[in-house]
């Protein structure tokens with residue numbers, strides 16, 4: 434039941450974008466270049482040192498999930514010859530819509546961040562990797578590219594509709610004309626990526642943050658967020674049966690202050706399919722913050738908060754997610770070829786009422802840190818959190834007492 438299992442969360446056709454305090458401040462003005470320039474003015478041309486100082490001063494971290502310091506990547510790319518800048522909009526995670534929201538509402542903020550960085554690095558090309566399964570976002574970015582006349586060349590690619598297609602090495606493979614799947618990497622992309630050149634690859638939100646910083650300046654950027662974590666981040670509020678909504682939130686805000694309330698015991702998946710289960714009661718008081726969430730044992734990841742169906746079953750939903758993820762790998766590494774289908778079997782058996790906690794633990798030990806990319810690790814993390822964060826749900830299945838009426842949106 435793994436090879437072609439569909440995602441229990443469909444790729445969104447429509448995305449609700451809420452106006453925000455910074456990146457999404459211009460939603461009502463529309464996505465055009467004239468509207469963008471009217472808000473921000475012309476794009477400044479910071480030197481590499483100036484750009485490095487700016488991103489270091491605010492501690493800018495990548496928004497694709499790993500929260501890697503942007504300044505460190507910039508330094509690495511600057512050390513090599515003929516660097517390349519890449520904007521990754523592929524958003525392989527079905528429950529995520531924030532990069533689509535930027536493509537639809539603020540494409541020139543994304544492009545300004547990438548173009549300013551390319552100029553600072555002396556790079557001649559910016560590559561845009563567009564989502565093959567989100568036609569509106571793709572078309573909006575292509576229209577934005579047509580509006581611009583940068584001295585830097587903008588080249589576009591279209592990612593495959595696959596969960597792992599947005600993984601950094603998979604993107605480099607796509608750009609190189611090969612299959613859009615992850616491969617083993619011997620050095621970070623910022624050191625050796627596309628055509629063995631230093632490749633500064635970040636997702637759309639990261640580039641929009643760079644653009645905002647360059648255009649608005651450090652004092653304006655610092656006016657939002659906390660002293661330790663200045664600025665904002667984008668959250669995708671994904672709910673069963675509804676279009677996802679994207680909200681921009683200053684760091685330090687509590688989830689309970691920005692998302693509609695749920696019963697305290699309601700199960701919520703934070704960080705997407707590679708994230709972790711928790712309950713609304715715990716999440717509501719947790720700050721939107723990388724270290725603040727880590728202290729609560731939760732990943733911010735790419736900012737996804739998914740709420741399954743009210744009458745749905747978190748075990749059934751997790752089982753459907755693992756079935757889907759097992760079919761999304763490149764099928765090249767042992768943990769994915771053999772391990773993820775076995776994990777999918779174990780989670781399905783738990784949903785059906787068997788005690789598989791020991792089997793899940795055994796598989797977690799066998800799968801973690803064994804793949805060429807983090808796909809097995811992320812899947813294991815999400816499964817393990819089901820057993821630690823929702824023990825009453827797991828026990829209810831063992832006792833034959835699950836009261837859910839659906840497998841959270843997929844056929845029981």
Ligand code: SF4
Nearest residue numbers: 763765766769804806
């Ligand atoms: S770990 Fe899985 S998804 Fe990653 S490269 Fe290996 S087979 Fe592909």
